[in-house]
Amino acid sequence: MRRLSLLIAVSALSLSACVQTRQFADVEFTPPQGDYKLLVMRPDVSVGSVTTGGMVEPRADWTETARANLIAALKAQQAERGGNVVIMERRDSLPGIEPETVAELERLHYAVGQSIALHRYNGRYLPTKRGKGLDWTLGQDAVRLGQRTGMDYALFLYAEDSFASTGRVALQVLGVAGCFVGFCAPNIGGGGQFAYASLVDLRSGEVVWFNVLQAGTQIAGINMGDIRKPEGAAQMVDRLLDRMKPGRAVRQRLKERR
Amino acid sequence: MCVNCLSVSRRAMLAGGGALAASLATGTASARIPPASMVPLIGPGYRPTDKDEVGIWKLMDRVEEEVSGSNLLLKDKPTNDYVRELIGRVGGPAAKDMRIYVARIPEFNAVMFPTGFTVIFSGLLLRMRNEAQLAGVIAHESGHFLRKHQIRQWRDMRMKTDIFSILAMGAGVAGGAAGVYTGDLVRLAQLGTILTLLKYSRTLEAEADAMGLKLIAEQGLRPMAMSETWDQLIAEFDASARHRRRRRRERRIGLFETHPLPETRRADLRLSAAEVTVPGRAYDDGRARYLNAITNIRPMLLDDQVKLNDPGASQYIVETLARDGWNGLLRFYEAEIWRLRNRAGDDARAALGYAAAVQYPDAPADAWRWHGIMLQKAGRLPEARQAYTRYLAMAPNAPDAPFIRQQLQQ
Numbered sequence: 001m002r003r004l005s006l007l008i009a010v011s012a013l014s015l016s017a018c019v020q021t022r023q024f025a026d027v028e029f030t031p032p033q034g035d036y037k038l039l040v041m042r043p044d045v046s047v048g049s050v051t052t053g054g055m056v057e058p059r060a061d062w063t064e065t066a067r068a069n070l071i072a073a074l075k076a077q078q079a080e081r082g083g084n085v086v087i088m089e090r091r092d093s094l095p096g097i098e099p100e101t102v103a104e105l106e107r108l109h110y111a112v113g114q115s116i117a118l119h120r121y122n123g124r125y126l127p128t129k130r131g132k133g134l135d136w137t138l139g140q141d142a143v144r145l146g147q148r149t150g151m152d153y154a155l156f157l158y159a160e161d162s163f164a165s166t167g168r169v170a171l172q173v174l175g176v177a178g179c180f181v182g183f184c185a186p187n188i189g190g191g192g193q194f195a196y197a198s199l200v201d202l203r204s205g206e207v208v209w210f211n212v213l214q215a216g217t218q219i220a221g222i223n224m225g226d227i228r229k230p231e232g233a234a235q236m237v238d239r240l241l242d243r244m245k246p247g248r249a250v251r252q253r254l255k256e257r258r
Numbered sequence: 259m260c261v262n263c264l265s266v267s268r269r270a271m272l273a274g275g276g277a278l279a280a281s282l283a284t285g286t287a288s289a290r291i292p293p294a295s296m297v298p299l300i301g302p303g304y305r306p307t308d309k310d311e312v313g314i315w316k317l318m319d320r321v322e323e324e325v326s327g328s329n330l331l332l333k334d335k336p337t338n339d340y341v342r343e344l345i346g347r348v349g350g351p352a353a354k355d356m357r358i359y360v361a362r363i364p365e366f367n368a369v370m371f372p373t374g375f376t377v378i379f380s381g382l383l384l385r386m387r388n389e390a391q392l393a394g395v396i397a398h399e400s401g402h403f404l405r406k407h408q409i410r411q412w413r414d415m416r417m418k419t420d421i422f423s424i425l426a427m428g429a430g431v432a433g434g435a436a437g438v439y440t441g442d443l444v445r446l447a448q449l450g451t452i453l454t455l456l457k458y459s460r461t462l463e464a465e466a467d468a469m470g471l472k473l474i475a476e477q478g479l480r481p482m483a484m485s486e487t488w489d490q491l492i493a494e495f496d497a498s499a500r501h502r503r504r505r506r507r508e509r510r511i512g513l514f515e516t517h518p519l520p521e522t523r524r525a526d527l528r529l530s531a532a533e534v535t536v537p538g539r540a541y542d543d544g545r546a547r548y549l550n551a552i553t554n555i556r557p558m559l560l561d562d563q564v565k566l567n568d569p570g571a572s573q574y575i576v577e578t579l580a581r582d583g584w585n586g587l588l589r590f591y592e593a594e595i596w597r598l599r600n601r602a603g604d605d606a607r608a609a610l611g612y613a614a615a616v617q618y619p620d621a622p623a624d625a626w627r628w629h630g631i632m633l634q635k636a637g638r639l640p641e642a643r644q645a646y647t648r649y650l651a652m653a654p655n656a657p658d659a660p661f662i663r664q665q666l667q668q
Contacts, residue, residue: 057412
C-alpha cells in the first residue's frame with residue numbers, strides 16, 4: 001500500500017540499476033551527530049517471493065525475520081554514530097503517547113512522502129521549490145511529539161525485498177537460452193529491494209532528509225542484497241542511512257571556510 | 259481493444275497455437291450457482307496454515323489496523339452495534355470471527371478483506387430499505403470469506419500468470435528457433451489469460467451471491483430482498499444517466515467485468531430466492547429494526563448523497579425510500595436536490611419541496627429555514643416570519659441564528 005507511487009518514481013532513475021540511492025536534504029541540514037535522540041517509527045517491512053508469472057507473494061516468515069534484522073542493524077548503526085535510539089515496534093509502544101497520535105503522524109508522513117516522491121523523484125518539479133533542497137514539513141504535530149517524548153529526530157522507514165522463486169529463475173534461464181536461437185529475454189526481472197528513509201527534525205517539524213534505495217538486477221535469481229540475513233539487513237541500513245550528506249547551504253559554507 | 263489480435267499471421271498461429279489453447283479456455287456462458295451447493299469452506303476460528311495465505315494475512319494485519327483507526331469510520335453506536343449483530347447472524351460458521359466497519363463514503367459498496375474484516379460504505383445504508391436487503395449484502399461479503407475467495411483468486415491468478423509466462427517464453431523461444439514472430443500470438447494469449455481471470459472473479463461473485471442468499475434465508479430473512487436490491491440499483495443507474503443527458507448508462511461488456519452484470523445478478527438471485535424459500539415458513543423484512551438502528555445517521559446519509567449533485571440518482575433514492583411512506587426528512591432532501599442543482603426553475607421546485615416538508619411533524623429545522631428563505635424571496639413576508647420563528651425555536655444555537663433574529667426584528 002505504501003510503496004506504489006514511489007516505486008514508479010524510482011523506476012524512472014534507471015532500468016538496469018544495480019544499487020542506487022538518491023537523497024535530498026534541507027539546505028540547512030546537518031547530519032545528526034553526537035548525543036542526539038532518534039525515534040524510529042515502526043518500520044514498514046515486507047518480503048515476498050516472485051512467482052513464475054511475476055507476482056510478488058508476501059511471505060510472513062521472511063518478513064518477520066527481515067524486520068527483526070533491520071531493527072537490530074539500525075540499533076547497531078546508530079550506536080556507532082553516538083545516537084540514542086528508541087525503536088517503536090508498535091503504535092502503542094511509546095509510554096504516554098496515544099496510538100492515534102502516532103497513527104495520525106504516520107498518515108501525515110505518508111501523504112508528505114507521496115508529495116516528495118512526486119515532486120522530487122518523479123519529475124514533477126515545482127518551480128516554487130527549485131533550489132530549496134527538501135522543503136517539506138510535518139508541522140506542529142511532529143513538534144508536539146518531540147516535546148512530549150524529548151526526542152530530537154524521527155525516522156520513518158519503509159523496506160521491501162523480494163526473491164525470485166525457482167519457477168521464475170527457470171523462466172529466466174529459458175529466456176537466456178533463447179538468445180542462442182534468436183529470441184532473447186535476458187532480463188525478465190524478479191526480485192529486488194526497494195526502501196526509503198525519511199528523517200524528520202522534531203524540533204522544527206521539518207522533513208530534513210529523504211533517501212530512496214533501489215537494489216536489484218533485471219535478471220531473476222541474481223540479487224543485490226538479502227534482508228532476511230543479518231548481514232543483508234546491515235547492508236541495507238548502511239546503503240540507506242550511512243552516507244547522509246549535509247544540505248547545500250551547509251556544504252557551501254564548508255567549502256568557503258576551506 | 260482486440261483489433262490487433264485478429265492480425266496474427268497464420269504461420270505464427272501454426273507455430274505456437276497448440277500451446278495457447280490451454281490458457282484460452284475462457285468459456286462464455288456463466289451458469290447460475292444454486293445456493294444449495296454452497297457450503298462454507300472454513301469453520302469457526304479459522305487460521306491459515308498454507309504459506310501463501312499466511313503471508314497475505316500478515317500483510318492484512320496492517321491494513322486492518324489502518325482501516326479500524328480511520329477517521330472515515332462512523333462512530334454512531336446504534337449503527338455499529340446493529341451491523342455487528344447482523345454479521346453475527348448471517349456470518350455462518352465464521353460469524354464470531356468477522357469484524358465489520360462502516361465507512362462514511364456515499365457510494366453503494368462493501369468490501370471483504372482476506373482476513374475476515376469487512377467495510378461497508380454509508381451509501382449502502384442509505385439505499386437499503388430494510389434489514390433483509392442489508393443482511394443480503396453483508397451475507398454476500400461473508401460468503402467471500404466463508405468460501406475463501408481471496409486466496410482462491412490469488413492462487414488462480416498465480417497459476418494462470420505462471421502458465422502464461424511459461425507459454426509466452428516458450429512460444430518466443432520456439433518462434434525464434436523457427437524464425438517466426440510470435441509477439442501477436444503472445445498478446446492474444448495475454449488477453450486470454452486476462453479474460454479467464456475475470457471469468458473466475460465473476461464466478462466467485464456468483465458464489466458469494468448464492469452463499470449469501472442461503473445465509474439470510476436460514477435466518478428467516480426474506481430471500482427475494484437481495485434481488486430487489488439489484489432492481490433498485492439498476493433503476494438508479496438508469497435514472498442517474500437520464501438526468502445527465504445520456505441516453506443510457508455506459509454499455510458494459512460482460513466478458514470484461516470483474517462482477518457479473520447487475521441484470522444477471524438480479525435474475526439469478528430471483529431464481530435462487532425461489533429455490534431457498536421454504537414453503538410455509540415466515541420470512542421477515544426487518545424494516546422497523548433497520549430504520550430504528552440507522553435513525554441517528556439517516557439525515558447525514560441523505561445529506562452526503564444529495565451533495566454528490568447527482569440529481570437523477572438522488573431523486574430515485576429518495577423516491578425509493580418514500581415507497582415506505584413520505585416524511586419530512588425525505589421531502590426536505592428532495593427539495594435540496596433541486597436547490598443544489600440550481601438550474602432554471604429548480605428554485606420553484608425546491609420551494610414546493612420545502613413547503614411540503616414542513617407539513618410533516620418530523621421536518622428538520624433546516625426545512626423551516628429554507629422554507630422561510632423561499633417565502634421571503636417570493637415576497638410572502640408574514641409567512642416567512644413564521645417559518646423563521648419556527649426555525650429559531652428548533653435550532654436556537656444555529657450558526658445563522660443571530661442573523662435571522664436580527665432580520666426578524668426589522
